[in-house]
Amino acid sequence: MTFECVNIHFSWIIFSDETLRINMKKKDKITSIEVAQLAGVSQSTVSRSFSPESPVAVKTRERILGIANKIGYQPNAMARSLITQKSNIVGIVISNVTTNPFYPEVLDLLSRKFQQNGQKVMLFSVHRDQNLDDILPQLLEYQVDGILITAATLSSAMAFECQRWGTPLTLFNRYIPDSNASWFCCDNVAGGRLVGQMFIDSGHKSPAFLAGNEDTSTSIDREKGFMEIMVENGVKALKEVGNYNYNDAYAAAVRLVDRPDPVDAIFCANDIMAIGALDAIRSAMNMKVPEDVSIIGFDDIPMASWPSFNLTTVRQPVQSMVDDSVEDLISRINTPEKPPNHKVIMGELVIRGSSRISI
Amino acid sequence: MTFECVNIHFSWIIFSDETLRINMKKKDKITSIEVAQLAGVSQSTVSRSFSPESPVAVKTRERILGIANKIGYQPNAMARSLITQKSNIVGIVISNVTTNPFYPEVLDLLSRKFQQNGQKVMLFSVHRDQNLDDILPQLLEYQVDGILITAATLSSAMAFECQRWGTPLTLFNRYIPDSNASWFCCDNVAGGRLVGQMFIDSGHKSPAFLAGNEDTSTSIDREKGFMEIMVENGVKALKEVGNYNYNDAYAAAVRLVDRPDPVDAIFCANDIMAIGALDAIRSAMNMKVPEDVSIIGFDDIPMASWPSFNLTTVRQPVQSMVDDSVEDLISRINTPEKPPNHKVIMGELVIRGSSRISI
DNA sequence: CTTAAGTTTGCATAGGTATGCAAGTTTTCG
DNA sequence: CGAAAACTTGCATACCTATGCAAACTTAAG
Structure with missing residues (x-):
């Protein structure tokens, strides 16, 4: 037996098993039509009242x-x-949000x-x-404007799909x-060169590169720039992989130092x-930074400046990268025929205490 | 003079200043009607083909x-x-995403x-x-389901507004x-008590509480639990404020220690x-942890277990808090008449090297 | 007071999908 | 083979707002 009572905003349903369920009807949404009726105008006028550019008599609006x-x-x-x-x-697709403090900051600014x-913003947090x-x-499906x-790495098939939909697509650090x-992107090659040159100039003899994830362009490019300098200076450099995380890097660093010919400088991606x-x-090797080994990072996350680390690093110009990305995307949303932009922004070497300066 | 040419997917507009603008018309969206025409069926059938529950002949679908x-x-x-x-x-509203690594993790899991x-997920990142x-x-406005x-702290007026709209609202740590x-919420009072008892049991004589932001319930409750234990044991405890950030806490810790009667234990919110x-x-005071001062934190962020910190802390059960929150919200979306849930989940004291255990 | 110009409003429709209902089709089974 | 049951499909409508167009109204000018 079903008993229904609409029009007063709720309904009863009596089930055969004698259970009484009170099923609050989802409060009827208030529409522009109801406002129109109360105001004695047409729905059009209500609609126009909500767009400042549309012509509505001031009093009416x-x-x-x-x-x-009121309602x-x-x-x-x-x-x-x-x-x-x-x-x-x-739509924002972001990865690494838990593994690299750089990205929460990017997300927040974006x-x-x-x-x-x-x-x-419609957010998707993904694994790398x-x-x-x-x-x-x-x-x-949700008709995002951009x-x-x-x-995160996107297949070019999907990039094409966006193009077909006419949805502009902007990549950040890819x-x-x-x-x-x-x-x-931050100029990762140039950043790598900056660090390489710094190691050479300060007289390091056996530097190493600690890679992130080897299939990411960021790691590849930073390595490329770094290694270019090494080759130019006839210096052989070791390489290990740290997969962009603390633990792997910890282990890799031990491998780099715990050997007959230990490295004296590590550039970490x-x-x-x-x-x-x-x-x-x-902690593990009981050696000193920077006396025994110089260490330079990349990103300049807030932690880098903490006293216990005091890390020399390549600062990514987050704010301007974010500004550029957002402005680009929005302008391409507003002007679909605009061609895409590609910009590579220089990072800045921030010298702190984790790297030797002199010979 | 205006010249328009519709129907072939773009139009020219010639402005009086002789500027020619080519205005690519946004690629016409493909609709279910077009699919219907191609398939020789009605729009209804196309629609139904996309809801697995709707009855459509297998072949037709x-x-x-x-x-x-294809199209x-x-x-x-x-x-x-x-x-x-x-x-x-x-909708997810999150704050502190850049200042506390705990929240990126929460956001990611959510x-x-x-x-x-x-x-x-529609995301809003806000200041605390x-x-x-x-x-x-x-x-x-976007008709979010929940x-x-x-x-972040919500005015009760806004909580009421959600209620009026029939949009379920779930709070995480508020x-x-x-x-x-x-x-x-994590049981912040109990967490505070846990730490207080730990300090007492291990013979600390002058403990202190380092508050986060004083208007947040998390900080207030952790303080409350901690101070309860102090009072119960007749111990006087100092208090400083660190506003939930590194720098303020750094300064506050100096104040707590750099005095005639320095504290020997700090519980940080x-x-x-x-x-x-x-x-x-x-670094600043040249004292030892935990020999001179014991330190205990709250959250158990990944960093807490890093060798350079090795922090004793109260672990928030993130995963189960997230699971509970999401399940609650979704079930209240599906069953609007469901009453709200309130759950306070016990944290766990993770003992590492930053706190003395014995007397 | 008349007319033109400007302002404000309403009508009607479009945007793309889901779904109750009834009609049409196929299958089942006696 | 016939009737009932089960399955498929189409029709029509609803969801809520924005906007082109024309009508109605107001103001300005002569």
């Missing part, structure tokens, strides 16, 4: 907004998006900046090697040649690994 | 999905939300877990003291008495402050 406010009306963004063909949502520009082919369709991908995606290496050399 | 796939059709989630009254979006449950009264309306707020929000205090005591 005030009255309508007053009523709307708690708010436009339905879904319906609006449907008709305007603009969702005002951007999300704030989009917010300031009136864009909502997670396949984005499942993620992008979800974003496109997509920003941080530190690039896809021959796609029509924009990208904004990010700060977290540099800190791991530093801890390993001090 | 295969053909439709094949065509859809790159994907349902429009906005339109779907409009009619189903379900957006499949949850976002993954929602994802697994088929919910998209930022007013959420501007944020919530934006979420409600809202989860982490470590609570609002007398609201109909759910909340899931989170791990980041504990690390700041630890650095201060070692």
Whole structure:
């Protein structure tokens, strides 16, 4: 037996097993039509009252907004998006958010900046090697106005898919040649060279590179720049892999130092690994930084300046990379015919106490 | 003079100043109707083919999905939300994402877990003291199915607003008495007691509490538990404020130790402050941890176990707090009449090297 | 007071999907 | 083979807002 009582905002359903369930009907959403009725105007006028550019008599608009406010009306963004063909949502795909403190900062800045520009953020947090082919369709399904991908690798098939949808795509610290995606990267090759030169100039004889994940462009490029300098100076450099995390870097650092011909300088592809290496050399090997081994990182996360680490590192210009990325994406949202931008931004060597300066 | 040429996917507009602008029309979205035409079925059937529960002949569905796939059709989630009254979006409001490594982890776990449950995440990253009264309306405007707020304080007016909209609200490490929000918190009072008892049992004579932000319930509750134990044992405890960040904690720790009657134990309201205090005591004061001063933190962030810190701390059961929160929110989305849950989950004291154990 | 210009409003429709209902089709089984 | 049951499909409508167009109204100018 079913008993229903609509129109007064809830309904009873009596089940045969004598259980009484009170099923609060989802509070009927208040629509622009109800506001219109209360104000004695048409729905159009209510709608226009909510877009500042639309022409509505000042008095009318005030009255309508007053009523709307009183009964708690708010436009339905879904319906609006449907008709305007603009969702005002951007998708952000981010990885490494737990493993590298650099990325929470990036995420925070990105999300704030989009917010300031009136864009909502739909977030996907992924593993570094997670396949984005499942993620992008979800974003496109929600008609996002644009997509920003941080530190995760995208198949060029998916980049093409975005292009087909006409959804602009911006990459942060990644690039896809021959796609029509924009990208904004720290100049990783130059950063690597900076560090290499620093080691050479300060008289280090057996430097090493500690790689992140070997399939990431960031690690590859930092290594490339570093090794270029080594070759140019006829210096042989060792290499180990630390997978961009503390523990692996800790172990790798031990391997680099615990050998007949220990290294005297390690360039780590990010700060977290540099800190791991530093801890390993001090705690596990009982050696001194920078006296026995110089250590230089990459990113300049806040931790790098803490007294216990005092890490020399290559600072990524986060703020300007974020500004550039967001501005690019938003401008390409507003002007779809705009071509993608590619910008490589110089990092800055921040010299602290973890590296020797003189010979 | 304006010249327009629609129907062939772009239009020219010639401005009086002779500037030629080519305005690529946004690629027309492919709709279910087009798929229907190609498949020789009605739009209804196409729609049904995309909901596994809806009855469609197997052969028909295969053909439709094949065509859809070929021409790159994907349902429009906005339109779907409009009619189903379900957006499949949850709002997450998070703060401290850059200042406390605990929260990136929380965010990552939350976002993954929602994802697994088929919910998209709309993210707002805020400052701890930022007013959420501007944020919530934006979420409600997008018809989010539910809202989860982490470590940020919500006015009870806004909590009521959610209730009025029928949008379930779950708080993570915060609570609002007398609201109909759910909340899931670590048992901060009990955690404080745990630490207090530990200091007493191991014979510390002059302990101190290093508060986070004094207007947060987490800091208040941890202090409360700690001080209860002190009072019960007739011990006087000092207090300083570190605002949940490294630098302030560093300075506060110096003040606690650099006095005629220095403290011999500091309970810090989170791990980041504990690390700041630890650095201060070692680097700035040249004293030993735990020989001169014991330090205990709260959270058990990954860094706490690094050799250079080796921090004793109260572990927050992140995973189960996240699981509980997400499950609660989703179940209240699916069953709106469900009452809110309130759960306080015990933390666990993880004893490492930064605190003395014996007398 | 008349007319033109400017301002404000309403009508009607579009945006893309989901779904109750009824009609149509196929299968089942006696 | 016939009737009932089960399955498939199409029709029509609803979800809520924005906006082009024309009508109604107001103001300015003569």
